[in-house]
Amino acid sequence: MTESALNTEALGKRYGQTWALRDCSLELPAGRIAALVGPNGAGKSTLLHLAVGLLRPDTGQVRVFGRDPREDPDARADLGFVAQDTPLYPDFTAAELITMGRRLNPRGWDDSIARDRLARLGLPLDKRVGRLSGGQRAQVALALALAKRPRLLLLDEPVAALDPLARHEFMQALMGAVGEYGTTVLLSSHLLNDLERVCDHLVLLHTSQVRLSAPVDDLLASHCRLVGPRTPDGAAVPGVAEVVRASHTERQSTLLVRTDGPVDENRWTVHQVTLEDLVLAHLGTSARPTASEVAA
Amino acid sequence: MIWLTWRQHRKQALWTAAALLALAAVLVPTGLAMRSTFQDSGLGACLRALGHAELVDNGGCEALSQRFGNKYDSTAFLAVLLVLLPVLAGVFLGAPLVAREVENGTHRLVWTQGISRRRWILTKFGLVGAVTLVLSVGYALGAAWWLEPLADNGLGRLRYLVFDVQGIAPIGYTLFAVALGILAGTVARRVLPAMGISLTAFIAVRALVELFARPYFLPAKTLTYAIDSPLMANRFAGSWIYQEGVRNGTGALVLPDGRIGCGPEGGDSAGCLARIAQDYGPAPLTNWQEYQPADRFWTFQAIETGIFLALTVLLVTVAVRRVRRIS
Numbered sequence: 001m002t003e004s005a006l007n008t009e010a011l012g013k014r015y016g017q018t019w020a021l022r023d024c025s026l027e028l029p030a031g032r033i034a035a036l037v038g039p040n041g042a043g044k045s046t047l048l049h050l051a052v053g054l055l056r057p058d059t060g061q062v063r064v065f066g067r068d069p070r071e072d073p074d075a076r077a078d079l080g081f082v083a084q085d086t087p088l089y090p091d092f093t094a095a096e097l098i099t100m101g102r103r104l105n106p107r108g109w110d111d112s113i114a115r116d117r118l119a120r121l122g123l124p125l126d127k128r129v130g131r132l133s134g135g136q137r138a139q140v141a142l143a144l145a146l147a148k149r150p151r152l153l154l155l156d157e158p159v160a161a162l163d164p165l166a167r168h169e170f171m172q173a174l175m176g177a178v179g180e181y182g183t184t185v186l187l188s189s190h191l192l193n194d195l196e197r198v199c200d201h202l203v204l205l206h207t208s209q210v211r212l213s214a215p216v217d218d219l220l221a222s223h224c225r226l227v228g229p230r231t232p233d234g235a236a237v238p239g240v241a242e243v244v245r246a247s248h249t250e251r252q253s254t255l256l257v258r259t260d261g262p263v264d265e266n267r268w269t270v271h272q273v274t275l276e277d278l279v280l281a282h283l284g285t286s287a288r289p290t291a292s293e294v295a296a
Numbered sequence: 297m298i299w300l301t302w303r304q305h306r307k308q309a310l311w312t313a314a315a316l317l318a319l320a321a322v323l324v325p326t327g328l329a330m331r332s333t334f335q336d337s338g339l340g341a342c343l344r345a346l347g348h349a350e351l352v353d354n355g356g357c358e359a360l361s362q363r364f365g366n367k368y369d370s371t372a373f374l375a376v377l378l379v380l381l382p383v384l385a386g387v388f389l390g391a392p393l394v395a396r397e398v399e400n401g402t403h404r405l406v407w408t409q410g411i412s413r414r415r416w417i418l419t420k421f422g423l424v425g426a427v428t429l430v431l432s433v434g435y436a437l438g439a440a441w442w443l444e445p446l447a448d449n450g451l452g453r454l455r456y457l458v459f460d461v462q463g464i465a466p467i468g469y470t471l472f473a474v475a476l477g478i479l480a481g482t483v484a485r486r487v488l489p490a491m492g493i494s495l496t497a498f499i500a501v502r503a504l505v506e507l508f509a510r511p512y513f514l515p516a517k518t519l520t521y522a523i524d525s526p527l528m529a530n531r532f533a534g535s536w537i538y539q540e541g542v543r544n545g546t547g548a549l550v551l552p553d554g555r556i557g558c559g560p561e562g563g564d565s566a567g568c569l570a571r572i573a574q575d576y577g578p579a580p581l582t583n584w585q586e587y588q589p590a591d592r593f594w595t596f597q598a599i600e601t602g603i604f605l606a607l608t609v610l611l612v613t614v615a616v617r618r619v620r621r622i623s
Contacts, residue, residue, distance in 0.1 A: 052408050054623040076410055083404035089304070090400075096303060103299050105410035141405075148410070 003065065005030040005152045005184040006051055010060035013046050019208050020046040024060070026203060026213040028186060030151070033178060035195035036188035037279055038205035044188040045084060047205065048156045051186070052081045064152055077107040080150030080183070084157050086141035090130025094118055094140050097129065101144050114147035117173070135166025139173060146177050153178070155187045159194055167191075171198060196275045204282055211282050216275060223278050226255045228268040239263040245281040256281040297411060297419040305424065308389060316431065320438070323374070327442040330368050334445040339364050343448055343532055348590065350519055350535070351527040361449055361532070372446050378439050378461040382469035383498045385428045390477020391490040393420055394615070398485040398622060417619045421478060421612055425471055432470035436462050447534065453593050454536035456506065463597040468604030473498050475611035482618035505603060511538065513599045517589055520582045523556040523572065524565050529583065534590030542576065543584045550576040555583050 006028040013021045021043040028034050036044050049055040050062050053069030053076065061068070067075035088097060094114075102109045118125060121139055123132070129140055138158055145153060155174070159167040175198050178185055186203070189195055202219055204212040212219065223244070231237065231253045233246055241260035246253060256273060257263075263270060273281075302309075334340050342357040394417070397403040407413045440462035447453050459465065473494070480493040516538055519529060523542065529535075542551035558568035573579045588596070 049404075049623045054404060054407060056621070073410070073412065076408070076412075079408065081404065081408040083401060083408070085401060087401035087405050089402055089405075092303070100300050100303070100406075101409065103297065104406070107410050109410075144405075 002029040002031065004028065004063075005032070005065060006186060007063045007066075008047075008050075008060065011047075011050060011057050011062055012059035013043075013050060013055055014058045021050070021205075022208045024205075024210050026210050028184065028201065028203070028213075030065075030184050031182065032201040032215075033175075033185045033199050034187065034201035034203055035192070035199035036186055036203045036205065037190070037192055037195065038188075038211075039283065040190060042205040043208045044205055045156055048081075048154050048186070048188060051152075052079055052154050073107065077105070077148070078151045080145035080148045080153040082138075082141050082145050082153075082155040082158050085161060086134075086138045086158060088129045088137055088141060088144075091128055093126050093128055094123060094143075095125040097140065097144055098125075098147065101147055105148055108149050110147050110149055113149070114143040117143040117146065117177070121173070133166070135162050135169060138162060138166070138170050142170065142173060142177070146181070146183075149181070150183060152184045152186070155185070157188055157190070159189065159191065167194060174198075192276050192279055202275065202279075204279060206283055219278060220273065220275065222258050222260075223273050223281075224257060224259060224263075225271040225273050225277070226253075226257055226263060226268040227271065228253060228255075231255070237263070237268075244278075245284050297416065298423065300406075301420055301423045305389070309427065312389075312431065316435075319377075323438065323442050326371055326374070330371070330442075330445045333367065334364060334449070337364060339449065340445075346530070346532060348530070348533050350530055350533050350589070351521055351525070352530040353527055357532065364445070364449055368446060368449075372443075372451070372457075375439070375443060375457045375461055378435070379457055381435060382432065382466060382473045383495060383502075384473075385431075385470050386473025386477035386494045386498055387491045389424050389428065390474040391481050391494045392487050393424065393478045393481055394619060394622075395481030395485055395487045395490040398481070399487055403622060413619055414616060417478070417616055421475070421615075425474055428470045428474055429467055432466045436464065436466040439466070448532065450531050452534035452536060452590060454534065454588055454590060454596065459593075459596070459600075460506070463593070464601045465597050465604070468601035468608070469502070471608045472501075472604040472611070475608045475615065476501075479611045479615040479618070482615050482622065485622070501607070505600070509603070510596065510600060511588075513596055514588065514592060516586045519585045519587065523581045523583055524558040524560075524569055525583075526559050528557055528559070529555070529585060534593075535585075536588040536590075538586045538588075540583070540585035540587075542581055544576050544581050545578040549584070550581075556581065 004027050009025050011021060011024040012019060024047060036047065038044050046055065050057055051064065051069060056070060064075045065078055069075040069079060092100070098111055098114045101114070102111055115125070118140065123136055123139060129137055132140065159170050162170060171194055177183070187195065200216050202212060202214065202216050203210065230248055230251050237255070237257070239259050239261040240257040240263065242258040243255050244258060245256045256277065337360055339357065339360040342360055346352055346357055397406065406416065443458055443462065447458055451458055453459060453462065476498055477490065477494040480497065481490040484490040484493055521527065540555065541549045541553060542556050544550045556572055558565050558572065572581055
């Protein structure tokens with residue numbers, strides 16, 4: 001059995017009366033590149049902040065390689081974090097940020113990782129990062145997180161504010177680094193397209209709860225779209241564990257289902273689904289999705 | 297962490313140094329001028345001869361003192377500016393410490409590195425506090441030097457504003473202001489509101505202690521002397537006078553805020569006494585004052601500083617707890 005990089009049990013966080021994250025139990029095995037997906041306000045940032053120890057859980061617990069990220073300094077050393085909007089001190093140069101990282105991480109830091117990455121990208125080390133472009137700042141933030149040599153790297157919507165080219169370059173840099181160091185990654189985004197190509201694990205949050213948490217291959221293998229004669233909602237379909245989403249015309253039903261056995265292929269035409277179909281279908285089930293959620 | 301603190305605050309440090317130098321550029325020349333007038337006019341020697349007894353034969357210093365006062369009493373308004381300095385440390389050094397990080401989101405960068413945020417906040421407060429402590433010691437010594445002639449010339453070191461800018465009290469005020477600024481930052485989490493809160497709260501706490509606590513640190517003493525006594529209360533003793541007046545034989549305060557002297561040097565002491573008794577009777581009439589004597593200066597300083605240092609410890613403790621809850 002592989003080691004678990006991130007493990008949460010009944011994890012919950014509440015702001016006043018509102019639960020930002022509720023009853024979240026998931027396990028992310030080491031070595032995975034996981035996408036954390038969900039509409040805005042689903043609790044993605046809350047989950048990441050809990051995992052990185054910025055927040056204290058109200059219920060349950062979170063463990064990073066078996067350690068409490070809030071209390072255990074070793075857990076802090078294992079974690080790399082790139083926060084939303086990649087905050088950096090704008091009046092620091094990249095070189096100064098690297099010095100800062102070295103001084104704030106006595107348990108493990110490698111200057112050369114950050115320097116080499118930035119040199120390869122042609123980023124100036126002696127320019128204030130406030131004068132860099134958004135994409136360049138994101139690269140600096142990533143380089144800083146990687147120089148910590150984290151075993152688990154968490155990224156909160158790192159590409160949300162970037163243009164498509166910068167987004168592509170960032171993902172490329174991230175994947176290159178992950179391949180090089182074997183880091184486990186949990187990356188949140190509401191832009192599924194960016195993640196689909198690179199992630200092998202999916203965590204789907206919706207309305208503060210975990211809807212899915214599984215390897216992408218398993219999800220794609222277990223989900224399919226069935227097209228067949230009109231079937232009333234709620235009717236049992238052999239081989240189907242759950243109808244995630246159904247739509248009907250007068251004579252025909254289209255079902256996006258999770259299967260648990262062979263489906264009658266005489267009755268149904270079976271289509272493969274994409275990750276995006278699957279995510280959208282799951283987002284549509286628990287609550288009536290709003291326009292923005294569908295867009296997400 | 298020390299490197300980071302210096303790197304983040306070096307600009308503030310330079311500005312602070314520049315502002316203090318500008319202030320010194322005003323205070324040093326006026327202070328030197330004041331001190332040389334004080335000595336050259338003979339006032340210094342006269343007051344030294346008079347001594348600090350509470351009752352003295354008020355003699356020739358009065359005219360010299362008036363002349364000096366006319367020239368320099370108005371410069372004492374600069375002490376008002378000096379009183380404001382500690383709150384500036386709170387507003388410009390304390391308030392942004394946490395608030396700016398949270399406002400820019402950089403707390404998520406710095407608090408996810410290898411050191412705990414408890415250590416982060418304590419190091420930052422420790423270093424900023426140490427620097428402001430050194431500055432406030434220099435400020436207190438400078439202010440004491442500058443105000444000395446004015447204080448000696450009847451103002452006294454216990455008086456409001458004069459007390460507040462010298463001794464060890466400014467250390468307490470400054471550290472308190474910084475701690476208050478940091479705590480305000482953890483509450484407001486944005487720089488400008490944090491500055492506003494720390495400014496208002498600092499003034500409120502200072503005013504409360506100054507007006508409602510400091511006068512009661514020690515029970516006031518009373519000084520009484522007959523109106524025909526050859527000795528009068530020493531205006532240059534440096535006492536902090538709460539109330540004074542003249543009481544008659546029944547103990548009633550018949551002349552608030554006044555003194556009567558029917559001493560022998562005026563000539564007709566008996567006639568003077570009789571006239572006064574007619575107006576204010578019955579005899580015996582006594583001059584009366586309720587006051588804190590000048591030699592309690594350091595006791596008052598210690599109590600005042602103790603209060604503000606205790607508040608500082610409290611505020612820092614609360615701020616550290618609050619910082620742990622920010623995400």
